[in-house]
Amino acid sequence: MVELEFINAISAIDAATWNAIAGQDYPFTRHEFLQALESSGAVAADKGWQPHHLVARRDEQIVALMPLYIKTHSYGEYVFDWSWADAYQRHGRSYYPKLLAAIPFTPATGPRLCLANDAEREDVMRAIASALPAHARQMGASSVHILFSKPEVSSAWQPLGFMQRSGPQYHWFDRDYGDFDGFLASFSSRKRKTLRKERKAVAEQGLDLQILCGSEISPAQWRFFFHCYQLTYAKRSGHGGYLPEAFFTQLAATMPEHLVLVIASHGDEPVAVALNFRDQHTLYGRYWGCVREYEFLHFETCYYQGIEYCLREGLRHFDPGAQGEHKIQRGFTPIATYSNHWLADADFSAAVAQFLDDEKLHIAKYLRDASAMLPFKQEEA
Structure with missing residues (x-):
C-alpha cells in the first residue's frame, strides 16, 4: 500500500x-x-x-x-x-x-x-x-x-x-548537423542568407560573445547577470523579477555543473547576458537581459550561441523557453x-x-x- x-x-x-x-x-x-x-x-x-x-x-x-x-x-x-x-x-x-x-x-x-x-x-x-x-x-x-x-x-x-x-513551444533538435555550418546547410538558400546576415551584423557592431560554465562565472559576472535580469522584468512587467539574487548565487555554489552563461561585450564592457541550464542531453534557455540594445544581439546571445554550444558539447536538444514565434524561422521546431x-x-x-x-x-x-x-x-x- x-x-x-x-x-x-x-x-x-x-x-x-x-x-x-x-x-x-x-x-x-x-x-x-x-x-x-x-x-x-x-x-x-x-x-x-x-x-x-x-x-x-x-x-x-x-x-x-x-x-x-x-x-x-x-x-x-x-x-x-x-x-x-x-x-x-x-x-x-x-x-x-x-x-x-x-x-x-x-x-x-x-x-x-x-x-x-x-x-x-x-x-x-x-x-x-x-x-x-x-x-x-x-x-x-x-x-x-x-x-x-x-x-x-x-x-x-x-x-x-x-x-x-x-x-x-519551439525547440531545437540536432539532426546530426555536426557543426553550425552543417545546421545552416539544412536551410533553404534565402533563409540561410538571412541568418548569416544577422550574425554578421552582430560582429560588425563590435560585439564579442563568450560562454562561461559553472565555476568559470565570476561574482562580478553574476552581479551583471542579475542586474540585466531585473532590467528585463522591469521592462516587461514593471517589477524586478520573481527571483532574488540569493537564488542565483546559491545555485552557483551548489550546482554549478548545470549553469551556462553567455555574455556579450562591447569592448571591455558587458552589455548583454543569457543564463542557460543544462543536463546530459538538453540545454535550457532561461533568462536574458541587456543594458543596451543592439540589432540581432538577442538572437545571437539566446539562440545561436546556444545552438553552437549544443553542437560542440554533444547536446541533442535545446529548449529555449516559452513563447516566441520568431524562433521558428531560426530553426526551432514547433x-x-x-x-x-x-x-x-x-x-x-x-x-x-x-x-x-x-x-x-x-x-x-x-x-x-x-x-x-x-x-x-x-x-x-
Whole structure:
C-alpha cells in the first residue's frame, strides 16, 4: 500500500535522499534547485507559492516524490488558467487555493512525479491520482494541476481522471548537423542568407560573445547577470523579477555543473547576458537581459550561441523557453507541451473538458501551420 505525506519545506528531506529518487541530471527537480527557491524566499506562502511537496512511501521506504505547491494565484506557471479563475469568480466560487505540481517559474518539460523504481509507475500514479483529489477537497482547494510532464506521462494521467491540455513551444533538435555550418546547410538558400546576415551584423557592431560554465562565472559576472535580469522584468512587467539574487548565487555554489552563461561585450564592457541550464542531453534557455540594445544581439546571445554550444558539447536538444514565434524561422521546431488538470466542481470540470477538447484541435492546427514556417529545405521541413 502506498502512503502519502505532504511536507511544507524541501529541507524536511535531506538532499542525498531526495536526489536518489529525483536524480541529479535534470536540474529543476534537484534538491539544490528547489532548496534555493525556498531559502532565497522566491517561493513561500506569502508569495502565493506554499511548498507542499508530496512524498509517497511503501513499507516505510520512499517510492516517489513530487514537487507540489499550494497556489493562491496563477503567476509564474506558463500554463494560463486565468480564464478559469475568472469563471469561478463570476459564479461566486473560489478558484484559489489550488494544488500545483510544477517547477516554479520554469516552463521546461521534465519529470514531475519522480520514482525510485520506474516499474512501479502505474501503481504509484494510481494511488496518487486517488489521494491528491481527496487531499485537495479536504484542504478546500479547487483543483490539482500537473504542468509540463513528458508526453507519455501526461497521457498516463488521463485515464486516472486528470484532463490533458496541450500548448506550443519551439525547440531545437540536432539532426546530426555536426557543426553550425552543417545546421545552416539544412536551410533553404534565402533563409540561410538571412541568418548569416544577422550574425554578421552582430560582429560588425563590435560585439564579442563568450560562454562561461559553472565555476568559470565570476561574482562580478553574476552581479551583471542579475542586474540585466531585473532590467528585463522591469521592462516587461514593471517589477524586478520573481527571483532574488540569493537564488542565483546559491545555485552557483551548489550546482554549478548545470549553469551556462553567455555574455556579450562591447569592448571591455558587458552589455548583454543569457543564463542557460543544462543536463546530459538538453540545454535550457532561461533568462536574458541587456543594458543596451543592439540589432540581432538577442538572437545571437539566446539562440545561436546556444545552438553552437549544443553542437560542440554533444547536446541533442535545446529548449529555449516559452513563447516566441520568431524562433521558428531560426530553426526551432514547433512542438506540443502537456499538462494535466483535475477540478473538484463537476460542472466546471465538464465545461473545462469541452474547452480543452476544442483547444486541442486549435493547437494541433496551429502546430501544423507553424511547422510550414520552418526555414529548412522543403524535403526536410
